[in-house]
Amino acid sequence: MLVEIRHTPAAPLLTTAPGDRRLYSRARFIDRQVLNARRYLDGLALLEPEEFGTEAVQPTIAHIRAANVLVRDLHAALARDVTEMSRVGAALKADPGAAPAGFLHLKDRVYLQTQEAEKLLAFYRGIFTQRTGPFGGKLRGVDRIARNCYQAVWMGLGRALSVPAPQPFAYLEDGNGPATYRRGVRLSKLGKRPNPFPLVKVPQHRLHNPWTLGAIPHEVAHNLQNDLGLWEDMPKRIAARMRAKLPPEAIAVWTRWHKESFADLAGCLLIGPAYVESLIDVVGRTKSRTAHFNPEGVHPTPLLRVPLNCSLLRRMGFQAEARAFETAWNRIYPPALRRNLPRPFRDTVEAGTTLMVQAICYDPLPQLGNRALAQVVSFGHRDVAFVTEAAHRLARGENTGVLPERHLIAAARLAISRKGADPAAISRNFYATLQRV
Secondary structure, eight states: OOOOOOOOOOOOSSOOSTTOTTTOOHHHHHHHHHHHHHHHHHTOOOOOGGGGOOTTTSOOHHHHHHHHHHHHHHHHHHHHHHHHHHHHHHHHHHOTTSOOHHHHHHHHHHHHHHHHHHHHHHHHHHHHHGGGSTTHHHHHHHHHHHHHHHHHHHHHOSSOOOOOSSOOEEEEOOSSOOEEEOTTOEEGGGTTEEOSSOEEEEOHHHHHSGGGTTHHHHHHHHHHHHHTTOTTHHHHHHHHHHTTTSOHHHHHHHHHTHHHHHHHHHHHHHHTHHHHHHHHHHHOOOHHHHTOOOTTOSSOOHHHHHHHHHHHHHHHTOHHHHHHHHHHHHHHSOGGGGGGSOHHHHTTHHHHHHHHHIIIIISOBGGGTSBOHHHHSOOOHHHHHHHHHHHHHHHHTOOOTTOOTTHHHHHHHHHHHTTOSOHHHHHHHHHHHHHHO
């Protein structure tokens, strides 16, 4: 026997009356948007130190506070808009004939600001949380090298300057070489807000091989140039030093290269010949790439970066090392490759190199207390003796004592060159030493 089954339409959740405003209404839409906006605001939590591991590796309180300043600024702006959104929504409900355009504009702005805040928090949580993983100790070690570079410069100034804080912060990002974001520069990662402390980006392969960390003094030097007030002033000083001695076309090239040249030369002053050896590892590529000249580029052609630093090494008293580096470099990349350079620049390269070293390293600067950069910080033969002893200690897994952290890079390179221990052991001892200091 067939049984007829009758389907009864389900009753609406709120009402069965067609057109009943309790089913949905403009007022309910307004209330829901205001509720969501308030919830967005309530969910915008500050960063807490406990999120990021133990004190031994976590970001410093100063770094967390600096990030939270940006979060608070966003929170305050969002709170103002949520309050205004609530007020405009109440007025809309009281006047059913009023146009909702202003309310909808506020809704969009609140949503976009919420996305921006989440993006900012995700960035900081991302780089801070790296300290809780396997790279935490190594990144903290890079922090200490960067801090030591700052200490060396600030302690050598001819006059007391306010100490910049927070210190540089290292984070891991693979896929490209090391890089940095200066203090105060506006970053898209931060919604075009000023970066509150220097960020030093390090790829995994550099952390794995600490003797390749000569890039750290280079990236830190970019921040030193910025924090010392030399970012805008240095190209003017280079041009003044070269005026009447080089053609204008050559001066234009050298001044365009001031940032990367400053970072290279400062790196050499900070860790000595090891910096040039590390630089060769990076810029020594195919002949076409190493000899490439970009007329608009801010990076010097790799072909000339090694000779520029060798010119400084000679003035620092390392003539034999400079000669050895240049001899090997010229055998791989003969000077004939300079034919790609513009003629007015090419014909004056040697003179320009000498003047560049003079302007950046040996001319007194008011920002340095009327001292030259090479007077503020430099690497000498006494430092070689310290580095040599430290290389033996690294190879044996012993404490390197009070050796400045930046010199550990040179010590690791020397230990590798002398094959004093397995590379994995040298890497392990390098970071263990940085954890102890």
